Amino acid sequence: xxxxxxxxxxxxxxxxxxxxxxxxxxxxxxxxxxxxxxxxxxxxxxxxxxxxxxxxxxxxxxxxxxxxxxxxxxxxxxxxxxxxxxxxxxxxxxxxxxxxxxxxxxxxxxxxxxxxxxxxxxxxxxxxxxxxxxxxxxxxxxxxxxxxxxxxxxxxxxxxxxxxxxxxxxxxxxxxxxxxxxxxxxxxxxxxxxxxxxxxxxxxxxxxxxxxxxxxxxxxxxxxxxxxxxxxxxxxxxxxxxxxxxxxxxxxxxxxxxxxxxxxxxxxxxxxxxxxxxxxxxxxxxxxxxxxxxxxxxxxxxxxxxxxxxxxxxxxxxxxxxxxxxxxxxxxxxxxxxxxxxxxxxxxxxxxxxxxxxxxxxxxxxxxxxxxxxxxxxxxxxxxxxxxxxxxxxxxxxxxxxxxxxxxxxxxxxxxxxxxxxxxxxxxxxxxxxxxxxxxxxxxxxxxxxxxxxxxxxxxxxxxxxxxxxxxxxxxxxxxxxxxxxxxxxxxxxxxxxxxxxxxxxxxxxxxxxxxxxxxxxxxxxxxxxxxxxxxxxxxxxxxxxxxxxxxxxxxxxxxxxxxxxxxxxxxxxxxxxxxxxxxxxxxxxxxxxxxxxxxxxxxxxxxxxxxxxxxxxxxxxxxxxxxxxxxxxxxxxxxxxxxxxxx
Amino acid sequence: xxxxxxxxxxxxxxxxxxxxxxxxxxxxxxxxxxxxxxxxxxxxxxxxxxxxxxxxxxxxxxxxxxxxxxxxxxxxxxxxxx
Numbered sequence: 001x002x003x004x005x006x007x008x009x010x011x012x013x014x015x016x017x018x019x020x021x022x023x024x025x026x027x028x029x030x031x032x033x034x035x036x037x038x039x040x041x042x043x044x045x046x047x048x049x050x051x052x053x054x055x056x057x058x059x060x061x062x063x064x065x066x067x068x069x070x071x072x073x074x075x076x077x078x079x080x081x082x083x084x085x086x087x088x089x090x091x092x093x094x095x096x097x098x099x100x101x102x103x104x105x106x107x108x109x110x111x112x113x114x115x116x117x118x119x120x121x122x123x124x125x126x127x128x129x130x131x132x133x134x135x136x137x138x139x140x141x142x143x144x145x146x147x148x149x150x151x152x153x154x155x156x157x158x159x160x161x162x163x164x165x166x167x168x169x170x171x172x173x174x175x176x177x178x179x180x181x182x183x184x185x186x187x188x189x190x191x192x193x194x195x196x197x198x199x200x201x202x203x204x205x206x207x208x209x210x211x212x213x214x215x216x217x218x219x220x221x222x223x224x225x226x227x228x229x230x231x232x233x234x235x236x237x238x239x240x241x242x243x244x245x246x247x248x249x250x251x252x253x254x255x256x257x258x259x260x261x262x263x264x265x266x267x268x269x270x271x272x273x274x275x276x277x278x279x280x281x282x283x284x285x286x287x288x289x290x291x292x293x294x295x296x297x298x299x300x301x302x303x304x305x306x307x308x309x310x311x312x313x314x315x316x317x318x319x320x321x322x323x324x325x326x327x328x329x330x331x332x333x334x335x336x337x338x339x340x341x342x343x344x345x346x347x348x349x350x351x352x353x354x355x356x357x358x359x360x361x362x363x364x365x366x367x368x369x370x371x372x373x374x375x376x377x378x379x380x381x382x383x384x385x386x387x388x389x390x391x392x393x394x395x396x397x398x399x400x401x402x403x404x405x406x407x408x409x410x411x412x413x414x415x416x417x418x419x420x421x422x423x424x425x426x427x428x429x430x431x432x433x434x435x436x437x438x439x440x441x442x443x444x445x446x447x448x449x450x451x452x453x454x455x456x457x458x459x460x461x462x463x464x465x466x467x468x469x470x471x472x473x474x475x476x477x478x479x480x481x482x483x484x485x486x487x488x489x490x491x492x493x494x495x496x497x498x499x500x501x502x503x504x505x506x507x508x509x510x511x512x513x514x515x516x517x518x519x520x521x522x523x524x525x526x527x528x529x530x531x532x533x534x535x536x537x538x539x540x541x542x543x544x545x546x547x548x549x550x551x552x553x554x555x556x557x558x559x560x561x562x563x564x565x566x567x568x569x570x571x572x573x574x575x576x577x578x579x580x581x582x583x584x585x586x587x588x589x590x591x592x593x594x595x596x597x598x599x600x601x602x603x604x605x606x607x608x609x610x611x612x613x614x615x616x617x618x619x620x621x622x623x624x625x626x627x628x629x630x631x632x633x634x635x636x637x638x639x640x641x642x643x644x645x646x647x648x
Numbered sequence: 649x650x651x652x653x654x655x656x657x658x659x660x661x662x663x664x665x666x667x668x669x670x671x672x673x674x675x676x677x678x679x680x681x682x683x684x685x686x687x688x689x690x691x692x693x694x695x696x697x698x699x700x701x702x703x704x705x706x707x708x709x710x711x712x713x714x715x716x717x718x719x720x721x722x723x724x725x726x727x728x729x730x
Contacts, residue, residue: 072672206689209686211679218679283668289670291672
């Protein structure tokens with residue numbers, strides 16, 4: 001069979017037996033679930049046993065690169081991971097960029113399913129048809145950067161997914177880095193790899209990806225290039241990365257003192273603003289096929305850590321850790337982010353936990369008896385020590401390494417009341433600052449818990465005028481009747497209903513393999529995506545069918561977690577959102593609607609939830625897909641399984 | 649660092665400082681000449697770390713489609729620079 005867009009093969013690796021097996025991609029499955037994220041979810045249904053421990057050899061690591069990955073569709077590089085995550089116990093996804101996904105496709109694989117546990121540390125090497133499980137004892141104990149540099153000596157130009165010591169030690173929020181630069185798998189994907197004694201996966205491909213109709217495909221790509229060249233902010237984004245959006249980030253993301261205050265914007269700008277780019281050396285980095293590079297390699301040119309080279313998605317991360325812990329020297333903040341990346345520890349969860357614990361210490365709720373004799377301060381040395389202790393699971397660091405739920409349980413004292421978590425994972429987006437948009441609400445209903453992705457809905461921009469919603473919703477493939485419901489909803493825009501389409505829109509990107517960062521997402525329209533898919537694969541699909549498939553993909557994610565016991569009871573607004581937050585001027589901020597017309601009550605939020613389940617066609621009591629919905633999606637086999645398991 | 653050139657393509661200036669490693673030059677080249685997206689078959693080579701090296705292979709036809717798809721200004725036609 002000839003494959004276009006798709007590589008046409010799935011690689012299975014059992015680390016316990018050492019057995020490697022290649023099977024053809026089930027094209028019926030691919031048509032229904034698109035690829036990448038979607039097919040990962042379907043594979044997870046067959047390969048993850050409900051109730052299995054996250055660090056068990058049976059918990060698989062699943063990787064998938066969608067049908068556009070490896071082509072010239074702008075930003076089509078996503079490598080999607082799926083597993084049951086240690087931090088939350090949820091079956092979820094991780095999304096990475098850089099070259100791994102493209103190399104995997106060029107090597108001739110759409111997906112990889114890794115099971116079992118190796119007896120000693122290994123890495124998997126894939127070079128086209130040659131797949132080997134290789135000894136990695138010499139890499140174990142090395143940082144992600146050190147092991148990537150070592151692997152590249154023997155596997156030139158390969159894409160690499162790797163873990164650091166954090167993953168080896170199964171820190172529950174250990175992640176992986178792709179090409180030692182792009183994060184993949186917040187919530188413990190790195191710990192799952194560590195539990196398998198799997199240090200890295202290395203892939204290089206020389207087979208390439210064929211396109212069904214090259215002329216038709218390149219016409220769309222050419223149109224996008226023309227738009228990109230006309231985009232007035234292109235050079236600013238290449239020059240400053242996502243720091244070009246500094247003025248918004250400094251208002252939205254720089255909360256601290258356990259989400260009770262916002263760091264003053266003027267101080268943040270003075271210490272961490274874009275002017276620092278005049279002091280550091282910087283090179284813009286693009287993933288393969290990206291026409292709007294926003295990653296960067298930076299090099300410090302002053303201070304104690306002069307010469308430090310950091311491969312990063314953005315300098316914003318350095319600013320976030322620096323402001324949160326009141327570190328005035330940006331070079332020290334850069335060192336901390338560098339260490340977290342080297343160890344493969346999620347900076348967001350680490351910072352959230354560290355901030356939470358330091359706040360408890362500052363308030364006298366915990367003391368040195370709880371921390372094993374360790375004084376917690378909001379400063380560079382405390383954070384540096386904490387990173388090292390967590391990484392090695394040393395003393396109190398071993399407690400923190402087990403994540404939010406375990407840390408709160410071990411400390412006791414009712415300290416969890418103000419924990420800024422949903423489903424055991426820390427909040428990223430703060431509705432008390434921006435008003436409740438889809439970014440904020442998605443954190444409540446997403447099976448994965450809070451995530452940094454935005455979904456690409458219009459509420460990513462605070463206070464977007466209503467008249468601009470129409471065009472954006474059309475771009476996202478929102479059905480006309482749904483558009484009417486969304487725009488006539490409570491408080492100007494119905495966030496519950498809009499969230500369904502934000503999830504579906506993100507599912508399209510993640511399934512086809514397109515980068516969903518807003519600088520790339522803005523160039524896409526559902527009609528463009530459907531045309532790219534049709535011309536690349538030779539499988540004709542309408543925009544409506546594309547969005548129906550995305551609905552199926554998201555439902556499958558919810559199904560995977562319904563099997564694990566998740567339901568509406570877990571879609572909880574955290575208590576901390578009902579407490580006041582203060583801005584730098586001392587103004588009190590409360591959870592309000594997107595347009596800041598009204599402080600939202602618990603009843604208002606219950607209505608948002610109800611509308612979300614209604615728009616998804618889910619049972620409002622359980623928050624899970626109904627039999628009717630499953631049958632509509634062609635998932636009657638799930639309905640039968642659920643009936644047997646007593647879930648319907 | 650400034651502009652450099654490669655003897656296998658006399659028509660193009662290379663500005664390594666601006667290379668982001670996007671591979672679009674390789675992608676369009678391979679699609680055009682090997683009928684598949686496959687950088688290993690491209691007639692232009694770029695380094696793993698962006699900006700370390702770019703070179704044209706001997707079979708480069710100087711069609712310069714790579715220049716057309718370089719949105720970062722790394723590859724420029726000499727006639728346009730001059």
